[in-house]
Amino acid sequence: MTPFRIATFLWPEPAGHPPVFPVFLPFSGCPVRCVFCAQDLQTGHAPRRVEGALAETARLLRERARQALSAPELAFYGGTFTALPAEAFAAALELARTALRQGFISGLRCSTRPDSLPPDRLAALREAGCGCVELGVQSFADAPLRESRRGYDGRTAREACAAVQAAGMRAGVQLMPGMPGSRPEHFLADVRLALELGAACLRFYPCLVLEGTELAGLWRAGRFRPWPLETVLDVLAEAFALTQRAGVPVIRMGLAPEAGLAGGVLAGPQHPALGARVQALCLLRQVERCLAGARAAGRLGAAEPVALVLPRRLQGMYRGHKGELAARWAALGIASGHVRYHDGREEIRLERLVGTAHDDAATPHEGF
Numbered sequence: 394m395t396p397f398r399i400a401t402f403l404w405p406e407p408a409g410h411p412p413v414f415p416v417f418l419p420f421s422g423c424p425v426r427c428v429f430c431a432q433d434l435q436t437g438h439a440p441r442r443v444e445g446a447l448a449e450t451a452r453l454l455r456e457r458a459r460q461a462l463s464a465p466e467l468a469f470y471g472g473t474f475t476a477l478p479a480e481a482f483a484a485a486l487e488l489a490r491t492a493l494r495q496g497f498i499s500g501l502r503c504s505t506r507p508d509s510l511p512p513d514r515l516a517a518l519r520e521a522g523c524g525c526v527e528l529g530v531q532s533f534a535d536a537p538l539r540e541s542r543r544g545y546d547g548r549t550a551r552e553a554c555a556a557v558q559a560a561g562m563r564a565g566v567q568l569m570p571g572m573p574g575s576r577p578e579h580f581l582a583d584v585r586l587a588l589e590l591g592a593a594c595l596r597f598y599p600c601l602v603l604e605g606t607e608l609a610g611l612w613r614a615g616r617f618r619p620w621p622l623e624t625v626l627d628v629l630a631e632a633f634a635l636t637q638r639a640g641v642p643v644i645r646m647g648l649a650p651e652a653g654l655a656g657g658v659l660a661g662p663q664h665p666a667l668g669a670r671v672q673a674l675c676l677l678r679q680v681e682r683c684l685a686g687a688r689a690a691g692r693l694g695a696a697e698p699v700a701l702v703l704p705r706r707l708q709g710m711y712r713g714h715k716g717e718l719a720a721r722w723a724a725l726g727i728a729s730g731h732v733r734y735h736d737g738r739e740e741i742r743l744e745r746l747v748g749t750a751h752d753d754a755a756t757p758h759e760g761f
Contacts, residue, residue: 501523507550508545510553
């Protein structure tokens with residue numbers, strides 16, 4: 394049988410990125426302790442003196458260079474980097490400048506709070522070679538920010554994105570679906586707004602109940618209920634589709650699996666394959682939309698079999714985690730024997746297994 398094209402869309406390949414050398418500074422510089430925060434569990438590092446962390450970083454970067462490893466991007470994470478005491482902040486930037494000059498690193502990035510961006514510190518970051526400031530926005534909606542006691546409002550978060558870009562750096566945005574006071578519509582509005590504000594990258598950290606946090610007490614008292622995992626998968630799949638259309642990478646979904654994290658999670662939507670499950674669900678939904686459009690337009694009969702042609706790099710995405718999406722694919726008329734792969738990097742095709750030649754010419758480019 395000769396296949397005829399029903400629809401074509403693109404699944405953008407993530408841009409290449411140098412390795413990241415993270416330096417975690419849990420709680421350092423933080424003006425408040427948010428209700429959900431347990432940075433020691435989240436980062437796998439106990440609170441430590443900045444001076445000691447910088448000395449260890451310098452030693453490890455020298456060792457990497459001796460081993461002729463590729464120069465990583467130095468990243469200061471955890472705490473509130475731009476609110477460090479003046480001496481510690483200056484020492485961190487001097488380390489970055491020296492390492493950049495010596496070729497030990499390829500660049501610098503950091504994470505911080507939206508309400509801790511004094512102009513002099515932004516200027517110092519840029520002068521030291523910082524290319525991206527990731528903002529722990531969590532939400533642009535006032536109610537969730539207030540209930541989580543973040544200490545700033547949505548306007549401050551929006552202005553922070555503009556300030557980073559005005560200083561000549563890219564703004565990354567970290568968002569937290571399921572934080573206290575948040576609803577799915579809040580989170581999707583947050584994603585749309587982050588994209589409108591020019592976010593260069595996004596991270597999605599679903600809210601977990603971690604031991605040692607105020608949120609743990611609220612959960613035990615029945616005053617906080619985390620989002621179910623299925624809700625998070627659903628809303629993240631929609632969010633991922635928005636970022637795909639905008640061409641903005643999501644560089645993390647869910648907390649990294651640190652050694653001490655598992656025992657500290659009391660409740661919440663945690664899964665080791667969260668990102669893969671989200672992307673697989675997003676792909677399925679995109680195909681569902683394309684097929685629904687083709688059937689509504691009369692280009693495809695309701696019971697006609699369909700072939701799915703994927704880039705080979707997406708080979709593990711069709712069935713979903715442990716085959717959880719297999720039945721839904723079959724219901725679309727796409728059996729496992731009708732899935733083929735090609736060596737291109739981005740194009741996804743839906744092809745009709747029987748039909749007439751005019752179908753191919755009648756199909757516009759669809760999707761992301």
